[in-house]
Amino acid sequence: MANQILVLAVLTMTSLTCTLVIAFxxxxxxxxxxxxxxxxxxxxxxxxxxxxxxxxxxxxxxxxxxxxxxxxxxxxxxxxxxxxxxxxxxxxxxxxxxxxxxxxxxxxxxxxxxxxxxxxxxxxxxxxxxxxxxxxxxxxxxxxxxxxxxxxxxxNPGVITIANSVFGANPSISDDVLAKAFQVDKSIISDLQIKF
Known part of the structure; x- marks a missing residue:
């Protein structure tokens, strides 16, 4: 019985090793x-x-x-x-x-x-x-x-410039969304969107 447990343990370890190699x-x-x-x-x-x-x-x-x-x-x-x-x-x-x-x-x-x-x-x-x-x-x-x-x-690392992405999106992100997100008046958002 002890030999059977040892063989089962070795098989389990071998199968884990194979799983690791397969996942490489x-x-x-x-x-x-x-x-x-x-x-x-x-x-x-x-x-x-x-x-x-x-x-x-x-x-x-x-x-x-x-x-x-x-x-x-x-x-x-x-x-x-x-x-x-x-x-x-x-x-x-x-x-x-x-x-x-x-x-x-x-x-x-x-x-x-x-x-x-x-x-x-x-x-x-x-x-x-x-x-x-x-x-x-x-x-x-x-x-x-x-x-x-x-x-x-x-x-090809890519680059996402935050201000360009947020205020220069095409089409524009709704000024309602941006005003609420930045907690500012819509006129400020409009001014920023014009710059980008």
Whole structure:
């Protein structure tokens, strides 16, 4: 009888091991494109003469098709003095930002119900991580230009800028809905929608 229990235990353990192996998710890498695995120009400063004072130069699968299925991408961010990358999310990627020049204030907001702001002022050589899907921002808090390099854990991280999405939706989100959500008068919502 003891031998039968031991055999049953071994079979159960073996079947659990097989279940774990069957549940293993293999790497998404299927093949790669040798013809398009390079990009150039990240050493060139971006033009920051726009209302936000920021220029983002992406290097993702849209620029290098060889990144397809590799799960990585980059972005160079140039900031004019006090330039800001407005609150946004990357629905498919965690981001790690390294400051190359200047001083950059960064932060992200944790999810509901806490909505805690995690923020820091970074100097040249400092690194900060923005977890996947969380709302985050960056701002040059110096009087000179700043530059950062972001690495993202997806070849196509996506970007959803909060203000553009909410106030610039096409067709527009009802001003009744937005006025109630933001607890402001409809005229304020209308003014914001015109800007986006």
């Amino acid at each position: 998710e293999p790497s998404p890498l299927q093949d790669f494109c040798v013809a398009d695995t390079t990009s150039s120009g990240l050493h060139i400063a971006g033009n920051t003469s726009n209302p936000l004072g920021v220029r983002i130069t992406p290097v993702n699968v849209a620029q290098i098709s060889g990144l397809n299925t590799l799960g990585i991408s980059l972005a160079r961010i140039d900031y004019a003095p006090w330039g800001v990358t407005p609150p946004h999310t990357h629905p498919r990627a965690t981001e790690i930002l390294t400051v190359l020049e200047g001083t950059v204030a960064v932060g992200f907001v944790t999810s509901n119900p806490d909505n805690k702001l995690i923020s820091k002022v970074l100097n040249k050589g400092d690194v900060f991580v923005f977890p996947v899907g969380l709302v985050h921002y960056q701002q040059n808090v110096g009087n000179g230009t700043a530059v950062s390099l972001s690495s993202l854990s997806s070849q």
